[in-house]
Amino acid sequence: MKTILNFKTGNFLFRTGIFLLVSAPIFSSFLFLFSIFISSYKNYKNFLLDKWNYPFFLASLFLIISVSISSLDPFSNKIEGWSNYLNWVSLFNWLPLFFCIWAFKPYLCSSKSRKIILLLLLSGSVPLIISGFLQVFFDMHGPFNIFNGLIIWFQREGEPGLTGLFNNRNYASLWFTILWPICLAILSQRKNGSKFYIYIFSILIISSIYLTFSRNGLINLFLSSFIFLKASLSIWIFLFLILLITLLIAAVTNIFPISLKEFAISILPSEVIGRFSIFENLEVFTSNARFSIWLSALEFIKERPFLGWGAASFPILYETQHDICCYKSYLQWYGHTHNIQLEMALNYGLPFSLLINTILIFVFYKSFKKIFLFKRKDKNLEEINLNKFEKAWWTSSFTFFFSQLFDIQYYDLRLNIIFWIFISGLIVKIQEPVKKAKNLQEI
Structure with a gap:
């Protein structure tokens, strides 16, 4: 039994789960469960010693209290056609993942471990890219069966834009924008060697984001590039992105001279301009369905x-x-609030929403200082290269969080799992000196 329940086994299961996450989420979930069991079994004595568990424990308490009180008849929402069963089932979107933050830490205990996770995430996304291109260019929608129907890949016909294995273009675009900083980290490595394949991969990812026709995806592409490139790559690439943003603003607004507007419209794809046309003026923006949803x-x-x-x-x-x-x-689409902060407050109350978002903002702030602002004069080449992947980790995490301000992709199993894995890794980064002092076993 001890031979099976060791960190090497858990690490292998966890990394395999990362690789299969986008293409076989059910298999991946079982692998994560086994890896969680192993890490919990080996590290259960440290659970209460980890102070980062306390705010998530408090958030869990708020969540359970809110759902429990709402189940009582005097405090029920009295909505006709709504079942309180949905409230209890929805806890699985939060409580197990809060526990995963602690349980996944041993598998994210070093910069090298986190780098491997990012590379596995990138390589495991090849089926998503292939499925998207088959859908767009060859009109192949599946279903494709693997293992006698245990895994089924298909894309819904008639939907605009590339959806790939997610069957939703906004979900697919978010996944691609998570991958983009990883490509930038590899491209910015200070070492000799051909980067031909990663250039091809980067072009495929950018093309996939464009083919989703997702506003969120394009905004996230610019945001993640801005965060990463400003500190890590050529100023010319950074200026090129600024130029693209300027042209897009010129095409959809009237704040620039008409000659620049006409030039921007002539060179930018009409599909991209159309997706951002709601920003043309305040009246058009406020009449958008999403604005009405937020006010409601x-x-x-x-x-x-x-x-x-x-x-x-x-x-x-x-x-x-x-x-x-x-x-x-x-x-x-009026199925949710299109903003995760509003969604949490509307579903479970303001205390839960404020607490979770305060925790996340604090994590981003503390980890940003350690990754982007903390500098050592004695860094060697390996540390510099690893720091690029740390920046990619932070950028992908923040891009996910930012995207939830305008849409909610969180409820997809693959996306919420990878988000909390990212958060777990950032907390480990914040804890690094404490972690070493407490001899947390690294895998």
Whole structure:
């Protein structure tokens, strides 16, 4: 038994789960479960010693209290057609993943370990790229069966943009933008050797983001490039991205001379310009469905600020108020609030939302200081190269968090797992001196 329950086995299962996450999430989930069991079994004595567990324990307590009180008849939301069962089931989107933050730490205990995770994430995404290109260029939608139907890949026909294995273009675009900083980290390595394949891979990822026709994806591409390139790569690439952003703003607004607007429209793809046309003026922006959703969500939160309305309550509330079905068209989806902070507050109350987001902002702040601002004069080439991957880790994590301000892809199993793995890695980075002092076993 001891031979099986060792860190090497857990590490192998965890890394294999990372590699299979996007293409075989069910297999990946079982591998993660076994790796969690092993790390918990080996490190259970350290659970209460890790002070980073306390805020997530408090958040879990808020969550359970909110759901429990809302289950009582005097405090029920009284929404016709809504079941409290949804509230209890929704806990699986949060509580197990809070525990995973601690359980995954031994597998993320060093910069080298985190680098390997990023490389596995990148290489494991090849099926996503292939499926997307088969869908767009060859009109192949599947289904493709593997292992006698145990794994099925397919893309829904009739949907605009590349969706790939996610079957949703916004989910796919977020995954691609998570991969993009990893490509930048590899390209910025200070060592000899051909980078031909990673250049090809980078072009494929950028092309995939464009083919999703996702506003969020393009914004995240620019954001992650800005964060990473500003400190790590050529100033010319950075200036090129600024030029592209300027042209896009010129094409969809009237703040630049008409000659520049016409030039920008002539060279930028019409699909990209169309996706950002809502920013043309304030009237167009405020008439957008998403703006209406945010205002409605704020009104609902005011009515039940401490307990929330319960998971999956928003589409019913919105339909009751506006007499609009949750799905009107692919551009008008009313199934959630399109903002994770509003979503948490509306579902479970403001205390839970404020606590979780405060924790995450603090994690990003502390880890940013250690990764981007902390400098040592005695860094060798290996440390410099590893730091590029640390920057990619932070950038991918923050890109995910930022994207949830305008849409919610969190509820996809693959995406919420990788997000909390990223957060776990950032906390490990913050803890590094403490970790070494407590002799946390590294894999």
